[in-house]
Amino acid sequence: MAAAGGGLGALGASEAVAAAQALSLPAEAYGNDKLSSANAKPNIEMIWAMKAYQHAEVYFNLISSVDPKFLKLTKVDDQIYAEFRKSFGDLKIDVLDPEELKSEPAKAKWRPFCMQFDGVVEDFNYGTLLRLDCSKDYTEENTIFVTRIQFFAIETARNREGYNNAVYSRAMDTQSAAAETGGSA
Template sequence: MAAMALGPAEAAAAAHALSLPAEAFGNDPQLELVWAMKAHQHAQVYFNLISSVDPKFLNLTKVDDQIYSEFRKAFRDLKIDVLDPEDLKSEPAKEKWRPFCLHFEGLVEDFNYGTLLRLDCSKDYTEENTIFATRIQFFAIEIARNREGCNSLLYSSAKAPAAEVASG
């Protein structure tokens, strides 16, 4: 996705708009564009972070331990390296995710905001490899991926070319 810059007035208007309740908007295309830009920027920042810092040592929130513990208690067998969209979007999955997500209301800021999540953690964000999820789903899955070593491949492969340049 090409980055689009907002001027100061547009950024202020967008920030104000994002603080209003969803009912105030209907399907406002400008707001959807601002959300898409914000979600894309978050995705880029996160991908750059796990490519440059060993993900095993990352903390994404102040309550990572609690998120991880509750996630693995509720979703013990969920395969996180390559997600099946049905594990997030089907009606039975939504019924299981809903209480998990609501558990973090008030603990994780903007826990129910929309964000982008990679389906296959060995790959970058692309249209085919990205799904819409809530922020708490993103945190739960990415914290698990970091702690369980799934994101280490990205860090190792990003580090390898730098090591070759340094030794070459």
């Protein structure tokens, strides 16, 4: 995954500080940010998207380089996993159906699950990118925007239940093949 068109790196020091301060607030603090002139400050939605993209990039690199079954995403992974499987025991997590996350009935079921982590998981309600098919990389077609606690719940389950092993195995195979040919992965 490569950085998109300048992104946060294109910001000056004062703009980067303003962006960092803006990102310290929860998503509910913002409506749609409309740019009012050509000289307007960077769009808050763009900054949120860049932060979500960077989180996704770091996470994908992590599951590509460390066996996912050993990953601990939060201090309360055991609690998140137990509550997730209690509430969503039959949810298919290898390839997610967006309706299971975004439909009105799904939102009604997810809301109480998410809210129990308010004050337990930092930034539990921040927006994060999640892969729909866990065997694939983050692409426009394979990505959905969810809350951070939904990400932690699903990815912790994917790691513990072995679904993210395909990403790790593919990365290790690529490294082995590169080592055998004297190249780099």
